[in-house]
Amino acid sequence: MKPVEIAKGIYSVGVRDWNIRDFHGYATDQGTTYNAFLIVDEKVALIDTVKNKKQFTQQLIDNIATIIDPKKIDIVISNHTEMDHSGGLPHVMHYIGEDKPLYCSKMGKKNLAKHFSREWNFHAVNNGEELSLGEKTLVFLETRMIHWPDSMFTFAKEDGVLFSSDGFGQHYAGYELFDDEVGDKIMYQAKNYFANILMLYAPRIKKLIKGVVDLGLEIKMICPDHGIIWRKDPAKIINAYNAWCDQTPKRKALVVYDTMWESTEKMAEAIVDGLIEENVITKLMHVRSCHRSDVITEMLDTRAVIMGSPTLNNQMFPSLMDTITYIKGLKPINKIAAAFGSYGWSGEAVKYINKEFEAMKFEIVDPGIRVQYVPTPDDLKNCFQLGAKMGKLVNES
Numbered sequence: 395m396k397p398v399e400i401a402k403g404i405y406s407v408g409v410r411d412w413n414i415r416d417f418h419g420y421a422t423d424q425g426t427t428y429n430a431f432l433i434v435d436e437k438v439a440l441i442d443t444v445k446n447k448k449q450f451t452q453q454l455i456d457n458i459a460t461i462i463d464p465k466k467i468d469i470v471i472s473n474h475t476e477m478d479h480s481g482g483l484p485h486v487m488h489y490i491g492e493d494k495p496l497y498c499s500k501m502g503k504k505n506l507a508k509h510f511s512r513e514w515n516f517h518a519v520n521n522g523e524e525l526s527l528g529e530k531t532l533v534f535l536e537t538r539m540i541h542w543p544d545s546m547f548t549f550a551k552e553d554g555v556l557f558s559s560d561g562f563g564q565h566y567a568g569y570e571l572f573d574d575e576v577g578d579k580i581m582y583q584a585k586n587y588f589a590n591i592l593m594l595y596a597p598r599i600k601k602l603i604k605g606v607v608d609l610g611l612e613i614k615m616i617c618p619d620h621g622i623i624w625r626k627d628p629a630k631i632i633n634a635y636n637a638w639c640d641q642t643p644k645r646k647a648l649v650v651y652d653t654m655w656e657s658t659e660k661m662a663e664a665i666v667d668g669l670i671e672e673n674v675i676t677k678l679m680h681v682r683s684c685h686r687s688d689v690i691t692e693m694l695d696t697r698a699v700i701m702g703s704p705t706l707n708n709q710m711f712p713s714l715m716d717t718i719t720y721i722k723g724l725k726p727i728n729k730i731a732a733a734f735g736s737y738g739w740s741g742e743a744v745k746y747i748n749k750e751f752e753a754m755k756f757e758i759v760d761p762g763i764r765v766q767y768v769p770t771p772d773d774l775k776n777c778f779q780l781g782a783k784m785g786k787l788v789n790e791s
């Protein structure tokens with residue numbers, strides 16, 4: 395990624411990872427970027443590094459070298475320990491000098507030491523602590539759990555640039571650098587990122603964002619460590635985060651299922667017909683066709699969740715359990731739910747899906763529908779009615 399001066403003396407020097415398609419279990423069909431930023435003032439500061447892959451760390455150094463001699467970096471700031479941002483630290487510190495100060499949060503100091511077993515010249519900062527680079531002042535803001543306990547934001551006060559680490563990021567690698575270049579399509583990627591990376595911390599994130607906004611900082615630009623930079627309207631992504639944190643449901647239903655010999659699929663389609671009859675926004679997702687990370691993104695603002703599985707060896711299909719395990723960890727809220735599924739002779743799947751709904755604190759509004767072998771026209775009518783019932787409840791709420 396060619397370095398770009400994004401504000402006077404502030405450069406984007408990170409790298410694109412065009413072809414990554416699995417980011418620790420999250421499907422990244424648009425790749426991602428590992429953003430890093432160089433501030434050139436009387437002192438020179440590097441904010442974050444890149445994923446530990448030789449070609450990326452070398453590209454980071456090469457990018458910096460087009461602006462200044464990397465050895466002139468005085469200070470390194472690590473906003474977050476996760477290896478997609480700190481993986482390049484050993485290479486960078488070795489290159490610029492192991493004794494250079496490394497600024498991070500208090501938890502960052504502990505976590506970096508554990509990850510790298512190095513005695514770097516750590517400067518653990520307090521929330522709100524300032525650091526002068528000359529004409530520019532940096533303010534460090536503790537933002538635990540956006541996305542790890544060590545996470546912090548760094549704010550360049552005079553320029554109004556917020557370096558937000560994982561916050562407000564998107565897994566998106568494109569030719570564009572800014573929100574106004576990429577347009578509204580980036581909002582889906584930002585939502586997808588929030589749902590998969592940050593949703594389980596939503597209540598805490600809402601408070602943290604309020605805390606940052608209440609400081610009255612004049613935020614002109616938000617630079618996350620993944621994806622594009624928000625410069626046209628930074629408030630847009632802040633407002634979107636507030637809404638996503640609340641998980642306020644739309645008039646929307648999601649039918650998630652697997653099928654063995656198409657019986658459960660026929661039931662799913664009849665349920666969908668019932669939902670559509672009630673004019674509810676409806677999405678049907680087969681778990682072996684749709685990645686779990688896309689399912690959770692759809693679920694973020696869905697009111698009704700209807701899950702179906704045939705019974706296989708007295709259990710639900712393992713593919714559905716895979717999706718449920720992933721969803722459960724991300725703690726979706728505000729859901730009504732029902733289950734369905736076909737079976738041959740025992741038929742436990744609906745019971746087990748309902749148990750998972752209970753564990754996720756979804757409100758079960760119907761005991762569910764079980765059909766032996768192949769659904770009859772009457773069975774499909776029942777499924778349609780279940781869809782219509784769920785649709786009415788969505789509309790009432």
Ligand code: FEO
Pocket residue numbers: 474476477478479541542560619620
């Ligand atoms: Fe992009 Fe939590 O790391």
